Amino acid sequence: MSSQxxxxxxxxxxxxxxxxxxxxxxxxxxxxxxxQSHVRVHARRSGTTSRPNTLARGAVPPLFPSRLLARALxxxxxxxxxxxxLNFLYRTAAVVGTGFGFMGALLAAxxxxxxxxxxxxxxxxxxxxxxxxxxxxxxxxxxxxxIVEALLxxxxxxxxRQRKTKPHLVILGGGWGSVALLKQLKPGDYHVTxxxxxxxxxxxxxxxxxxxxxLEMRSLVEPIRRILSRVGGSxxxxxxxxxxxxxxxxxxxxxxxxxxxxRFYVPYDKLVIAVGSVTNPYGVKGLENCFLLKDINDARMxxxxxxxxxxxxxxxxxxxxxxxxxxxxxxxxxxxTGVEFAAELFDLLNEDxxxxxxxLLRNEISVHLIQSRGHILNTYDExxxxxxxxxxxxxxxxxxxxxxxKEVHPDRIVFTQRADDGTIVTKELPMGFCLWSTGVSxxxxxxxxxxxxGPAAQNNRHALETDAHLRLSGTxxxxxxxxxDCATVQNNVADSVVAFLRGRAFRLGRDPEAxxxxxxxxxxxxxxxxxxxxxxxxxxxxLDRLFAQFDRDRSGTLDLGELRxxxxxxxxxxxxxxxxxQRANQQGVYLARKLNRLxxxxxxxxxxxVRDGDLDDACHPAFAYRHLGxxxxxxxxxxxxxxxxxxxxxxxxxxxxWRSVYFAQSVGVRTRMLMAMDWxxxxxFGRDLMSF
Numbered sequence: 001m002s003s004q005x006x007x008x009x010x011x012x013x014x015x016x017x018x019x020x021x022x023x024x025x026x027x028x029x030x031x032x033x034x035x036q037s038h039v040r041v042h043a044r045r046s047g048t049t050s051r052p053n054t055l056a057r058g059a060v061p062p063l064f065p066s067r068l069l070a071r072a073l074x075x076x077x078x079x080x081x082x083x084x085x086l087n088f089l090y091r092t093a094a095v096v097g098t099g100f101g102f103m104g105a106l107l108a109a110x111x112x113x114x115x116x117x118x119x120x121x122x123x124x125x126x127x128x129x130x131x132x133x134x135x136x137x138x139x140x141x142x143x144x145x146x147i148v149e150a151l152l153x154x155x156x157x158x159x160x161r162q163r164k165t166k167p168h169l170v171i172l173g174g175g176w177g178s179v180a181l182l183k184q185l186k187p188g189d190y191h192v193t194x195x196x197x198x199x200x201x202x203x204x205x206x207x208x209x210x211x212x213x214x215l216e217m218r219s220l221v222e223p224i225r226r227i228l229s230r231v232g233g234s235x236x237x238x239x240x241x242x243x244x245x246x247x248x249x250x251x252x253x254x255x256x257x258x259x260x261x262x263r264f265y266v267p268y269d270k271l272v273i274a275v276g277s278v279t280n281p282y283g284v285k286g287l288e289n290c291f292l293l294k295d296i297n298d299a300r301m302x303x304x305x306x307x308x309x310x311x312x313x314x315x316x317x318x319x320x321x322x323x324x325x326x327x328x329x330x331x332x333x334x335x336x337t338g339v340e341f342a343a344e345l346f347d348l349l350n351e352d353x354x355x356x357x358x359x360l361l362r363n364e365i366s367v368h369l370i371q372s373r374g375h376i377l378n379t380y381d382e383x384x385x386x387x388x389x390x391x392x393x394x395x396x397x398x399x400x401x402x403x404x405x406k407e408v409h410p411d412r413i414v415f416t417q418r419a420d421d422g423t424i425v426t427k428e429l430p431m432g433f434c435l436w437s438t439g440v441s442x443x444x445x446x447x448x449x450x451x452x453x454g455p456a457a458q459n460n461r462h463a464l465e466t467d468a469h470l471r472l473s474g475t476x477x478x479x480x481x482x483x484x485d486c487a488t489v490q491n492n493v494a495d496s497v498v499a500f501l502r503g504r505a506f507r508l509g510r511d512p513e514a515x516x517x518x519x520x521x522x523x524x525x526x527x528x529x530x531x532x533x534x535x536x537x538x539x540x541x542x543l544d545r546l547f548a549q550f551d552r553d554r555s556g557t558l559d560l561g562e563l564r565x566x567x568x569x570x571x572x573x574x575x576x577x578x579x580x581x582q583r584a585n586q587q588g589v590y591l592a593r594k595l596n597r598l599x600x601x602x603x604x605x606x607x608x609x610v611r612d613g614d615l616d617d618a619c620h621p622a623f624a625y626r627h628l629g630x631x632x633x634x635x636x637x638x639x640x641x642x643x644x645x646x647x648x649x650x651x652x653x654x655x656x657x658w659r660s661v662y663f664a665q666s667v668g669v670r671t672r673m674l675m676a677m678d679w680x681x682x683x684x685f686g687r688d689l690m691s692f
Contacts, residue, residue, distance in 0.1 A: 141265045148267075149267060159188075167191065169595070170272070176484060179227055182231060194235050196238075199237050206675070239252065241253050242449075248269070248479070252264055293337055331369045331434075334399075342397055343635035347636065349362065376392075376399060380639065384649055387634075392635070408436075411430060412428050413428070414427075415427055415429070442461070453472075473490065516555075628642075629641060636655060638658035640658075
C-alpha cells in the first residue's frame with residue numbers, strides 16, 4: 001500500500017487517510033514551507049545533502065510519511081520541536097497575560113468613566129423660572145391651609161411644563177406597591193407626586209439579614225428620587241394626615257428646621273394610598289420593651305442591642321445569672337419574619353461568635369421562638385413547617401408552640417402555653433432581647449379614612465376595603481385607589497351579583513324577587529361573577545354540580561333566594577389576600593397598566609363627552625392575584641412553598657436558590673451589586689461585629 005501511495009504522490013495526485021483524492025498539485029506554491037520541511041526530512045533519512053531547490057517542481061519524495069501528509073491535509077498543526085512542558089508554560093502565560101490585559105483594560109475604562117463624572121465648572125445652570133404659586137401657595141380648603149398647586153420644579157424644562165397640565169397623580173407611601181407602580185407607569189401621562197416620610201424604598205424580605213450584619217443596611221435601600229426620575233415626578237418628604245375626598249385634597253404635615261409642625265394641602269386628580277401597615281399589638285402590655293422589624297432603623301437598633309448584650313456578657317463583673325439573661329433572645333411570632341430573624345441570629349452566634357468571643361458565651365446563649373399556633377410558618381405546607389421545626393431543634397432553637405404572650409417586662413416575658421391535655425399553664429422566661437413580630441394592623445391615616453367613610457363602606461378593622469378594581473369603597477368612582485398592606489379586596493360576590501340581577505330585572509320591567517334562572521342563565525351569571533371577581537373563579541368551575549346542589553325544590557331553576565345562598569357559600573370560601581410584598585408588587589403593576597390605558601383613552605372619552613360610568617371596568621379587567629409561592633430562610637437551609645402541591649426544602653443549594661430569587665427581585669442594579677459584595681464579604685471575612 002505504501003508503494004501505491006508513493007507512486008500516486010509522485011504523479012501529483014492527492015492522498016487522504018483513506019485513499020486517493022482528486023488529482024491536484026499536492027505541494028503547490030501555496031504550501032512552500034510545508035514542501036521544504038518534508039524535503040529536508042526525506043534528505044536526512046536518505047543520507048543525501050541535496051538542497052530542496054534541486055527537486056523538480058511539484059515532485060514529492062518517495063518516502064513522504066503518510067501520517068504527516070494526512071495531518072497536513074486535515075489542517076491540524078504539525079508536531080513541534082518544543083517539549084510538552086514548554087508548550088504548557090507558553091499557553092499558561094498567554095492565558096494569564098490575556099486575563100491581566102483584559103482586567104487592566106476594564107480598570108482603565110472605569111477610571112476614564114469615573115473622571116467624566118467630576119464637574120470642574122460651576123453647577124449653576126442659570127436663571128430658573130419658578131411659578132408664583134409654588135413660592136407663595138394660596139390658602140384654602142376646610143382648614144384654610146396652604147394648597148400646593150405647583151411645585152418648585154414644575155417650570156424647569158419644557159417637558160416639566162407639559163407634565164404640569166396632565167392629571168395630578170398623588171401616591172402616598174414609598175413601599176412595594178408604589179415602586180412597582182412607578183416602574184410600570186408610562187412617562188408623560190401624569191403629573192406624579194410621591195409623599196412619604198422616608199425618602200427611600202426598603203427591600204423588606206432581606207431585612208432580617210441586616211440585623212446581624214450578613215447584609216449592610218445601605219444594600220437594602222434605594223432612593224425614591226432615583227426611581228421617580230423615570231417618570232419625571234416630584235417627591236415630598238412628609239406624612240399624610242388626612243384626605244378630604246369632596247375637595248380632592250390630601251392634608252400633609254412635616255416638621256420644619258425650627259422643629260415646628262407645618263401642615264398644607266396637596267390637590268389630586270387621582271390618589272393612590274399605599275401607606276402600608278403597622279404591627280398589631282394584640283392588647284399585650286409592655287410592648288415598649290420589645291423591638292419591631294418594619295424599617296431600616298429597626299434593624300439598626302436590633303443590631304446595636306444584640307452586640308451590646310454580647311459585649312456586656314463578656315465583662316468579668318457580670319454575674320452568671322445576669323449573663324444568661326443577657327444572652328436569652330426571644331422572638332414572638334412564628335411567621336416568615338420571626339423565623340428568618342431567629343435563623344439569622346443563630347447563624348451569627350454559631351459562625352462568628354465562637355471565633356471572636358469567649359466560648360462560655362456560646363454555651364450560655366439561648367434562642368426562643370414563641371408561636372401562638374400549633375406550628376411555625378403555619379401558612380406554609382405542613383411538611384415544610386415540620387422541616388423548619390426539625391432544623392431549629394437540631395440547632396437548639398427552642399420553639400414554643402401553642403403559646404401566647406401576656407406581658408413583656410424589661411427583664412422577662414410572661415406567656416401562657418396550652419399543654420397536650422388542654423390545660424393552660426403560665427410561664428416566665430428571662431430575656432435580654434425580645435422581637436415582636438406578629439400580625440399587622442391599620443395605620444393611623446387608614447383609621448381616619450375608614451371612620452370618615454363610615455361602616456357602610458368600610459367595616460374591616462385591619463385594612464381599607466376596595467373593590468376588585470382596587471378602588472377605595474365609599475369614594476368617588478375612579479378617583480381613589482388603595483394597594484398593598486393597607487388595603488384588602490372585598491369578597492362580596494353575593495351582594496354584587498344580586499344587585500346586578502336586580503338592576504337588570506328593573507330594566508326589563510320584571511319583578512326582581514320573581515327572577516328564576518335556568519342553567520343557561522346561571523352560566524351567564526357565573527361568567528359575570530368570574531369577570532367581576534377573578535378570585536372566585538376557582539370556586540365556579542363545576543357549574544352543573546353547584547346548580548344541582550342549590551336547586552332545592554328540583555324545579556330546574558334557581559330563584560333569587562337559592563342564588564343568594566349559592567353565592568354566599570362562595571363568599572365564605574374566599575379568603576383575604578396575603579399582606580406580602582408579592583401581593584403589593586402585583587397590585588402596583590396592575591394599577592400602573594390600568595392608569596396607562598385610562599390615559600390613552602382619555603382623549604376619546606373627552607371627545608365623546610363620556611364622563612360617567614365604570615371607566616375602569618371598560619378599560620381594564622378586575623385585579624386577579626396570582627400566588628407565585630412563599631419561601632423562608634431557616635438557618636443554612638431554606639423552604640419553598642410554590643402552591644399546587646409544589647414544595648421543596650434543602651440545605652445550601654436551597655440557600656443559594658433563596659438568595660437568587662431575592663437577588664432577581666431587587667429593585668435596581670445598584671442594590672444587586674451591593675448585596676453580592678456583602679455576601680462575598682461575609683464568606684471571606686465573616687459578619688461585621690460592630691454597633692453604631
